[in-house]
Amino acid sequence: MIKLENVKRRAEMDAKTHGYFLTPDPDFLQNLLEGLKENEERYGYPSCPCRLASGNFEWDRDIICPCDYRDPDVEEFGMCYCALYVRKDVADGAKPIEPIPERRPQAKIDRASGKPPEKKIPPDITGAAKDTNRKFFYCKVCGYVTFREEPPHICPICRAKQEFFEEIVLDTKIKVR
């Protein structure tokens, strides 16, 4: 049995670490936490309450909460797909909570609906960088490095603001001798 209390604490801590807030509506929050608990009980990992999980860990990897889409969604819309994690202006009620578009690629969504898709999904679907615009950023204050679309809201390590992040441009040559 997973305790709701623990699910809540984990979400609160994660929000704090990343400079986000949990959804301000208490009933809505309760529903989402219960959804996460339910998913953790039936699948063994807390997959997104608002998305259909397959039950296959590899296929659900990108939607285990906090999902791969949270950071770009909070950045762009002020909230994640479920509206569990929100930005400060949303938490304060300055911006309303409303449904946002789904960022997860269609091929991954289809895979979760159960049957093998008609067309074979190319093997690089699970590749980290290929289906995103993620880049490397480093925190100029503490050196923390992250790989995502935009620099984080605050540094999860030293809490420096977004302005302290700089993109790392990699220029690598691989030589085979």
Next chain:
Amino acid sequence: MDRIKVEGTQKDHQVLLYALSTCGWCKMTKAFLKDKSIEYEYVDVDKLNSEDRDLVNKDIKKRGGRLAFPTTIIDDKTLITGFKKDDISKALGL
């Protein structure tokens, strides 16, 4: 695949909701319909086996939608992805 029927006094429209038992927006949609006393049927897709899930996916796609929750289908023709209150109200003539 079993649909669960929720009784209501407003029966002018046929309303089908594809939902997840865990999703906050789906709960909001169910509460909204109930609040307006709309009679509707729903399917919690996360509780279905993979064959039925696939049928739901195909059904939604056939109607021009994508597998996202909630998906509301009104009178077998209007498909609304997500809890878009205004669109749902309009399709129901509220």
